[in-house]
Amino acid sequence: MTEIGQTLKEAREQKGLTLDDLQQTTKIQKRYLIAIESENFDALPGNFYVRAFISQYAKAVGLNDAELLAQLDEETNIQIENPVEKEATTRTEAMRMEQAEKNDFLNKLINYLPTIIIVVVVVAILGTIYIVSFGNHSKNAASDSSSQTVSVSSESEKKTSSSQKASSKKASSAKESSKKASSKASKQKIESVSSDGSTFTYNVTNAPSTNELQLTVDGSAAWSAVSANGSQVWQGTLNSGENHTVSLPSGTTTITINLGNSNSTSLKLNGKTFNYKNENSTLTVRTITLNLEQ
Structure with missing residues (x-):
């Protein structure tokens, strides 16, 4: 049996803190704080939380959490899975699955390649026909639209001028609001x-x-x-x-x-x-x- 729980409890009492105070500060449930002080570590969700809660408790009462965790490692058999090794294994498995998916996609692409080539050729032919037809239609419509160009350009300039004035007013209003907020702060x-x-x-x-x-x-x-x-x-x-x-x-x-x-x-x-x-x-x-x- 370690003395970690008693050490934490004495530090808490010396600072005049109740378990309710500590619960509010650390956000650790009160029943887990009681379990830590009585060294009933089996009542905690898992070995990871044993170390995490002890570290957070120690910091809240002004103790060195690293020394307490070292003492915990020496006096107990609590083993925490190495998160770095776990993450490395997970990444390796993910890379293998990703490579397998890529290989499967390439095989499917090769099988459908002839069909894809035919579709591309057909689309290119249809596109050429459409461009030629559209070009002829544009030439016929150009003469009809030329008479409307001057009036449309004038209207566009008016709208642009109005839009610029509105933007200028918004920017000025935003600057004024920012100055007021800064002055108030x-x-x-x-x-x-x-x-x-x-x-x-x-x-x-x-x-x-x-x-x-x-x-x-x-x-x-x-x-x-x-x-x-x-x-x-x-x-x-x-x-x-x-x-x-x-x-x-x-x-x-x-x-x-x-x-x-x-x-x-x-x-x-x-x-x-x-x-x-x-x-x-x-x-x-x-x-x-x-x-x-x-």
């Missing part, structure tokens, strides 16, 4: 409304109609998730030096940000730094809610 103001444990709420005034949230990690790896109006739009783990920009859907009124390692994560909303760490700078895991007011 520069005036946005973020104010703290309330805090409860690891949950914080802010109001964002003068927010534009479309918003961008940039997450940057400097330090140990950090898992984060972003939701718009209650629907998750992005989640992932960023390593030190990495950043990711989330474009929120138009009409978003509430942004929810779950941070697994806030000590290493910096936020920018519409290009402006959001100093959320002013609220309890020692907290590692936190949930931030931004209420947008245009």
Whole structure:
């Protein structure tokens, strides 16, 4: 029996996190978190998930996941299928099947080649006849259409001029809208409304109609998730030096940000730094809610 489960549990308790907090942060079901802490790995969906869940749990509570996984390999018989070898085998089989299909297609093409040649010759003859006939018809119609050319050209020029004016107005309107959105984003103001444990709420005034949230990690790896109006739009783990920009859907009124390692994560909303760490700078895991007011 390993001590991995006990190590994770003690780290969680030291950070003052409940299993419900950890479930919300990692998105791992609570029953799997309980199984990990009691080292009942058979209750997890498979060996791959044993390693993945332990790694994600460790990062959320600030432990070195690589050391725990190494300990797991040494003290248990859990064997994870090598995804690289599996992928290589799958690709080889796919290449064999593709080559077999190509060979079968070439054999069929050779069998039908005489028929294809005959069809091509017939189509070429019919095409020549059509081109000759069309050329004679065009010569007869040319004299009738010449008198209409001047009036048609004049009407075409008028339509082109009108179209250019309309395009110019649209471009000008689009530039004006872009300037207004940029000006509004520069005036946005973020104010703290309330805090409860690891949950914080802010109001964002003068927010534009479309918003961008940039997450940057400097330090140990950090898992984060972003939701718009209650629907998750992005989640992932960023390593030190990495950043990711989330474009929120138009009409978003509430942004929810779950941070697994806030000590290493910096936020920018519409290009402006959001100093959320002013609220309890020692907290590692936190949930931030931004209420947008245009």
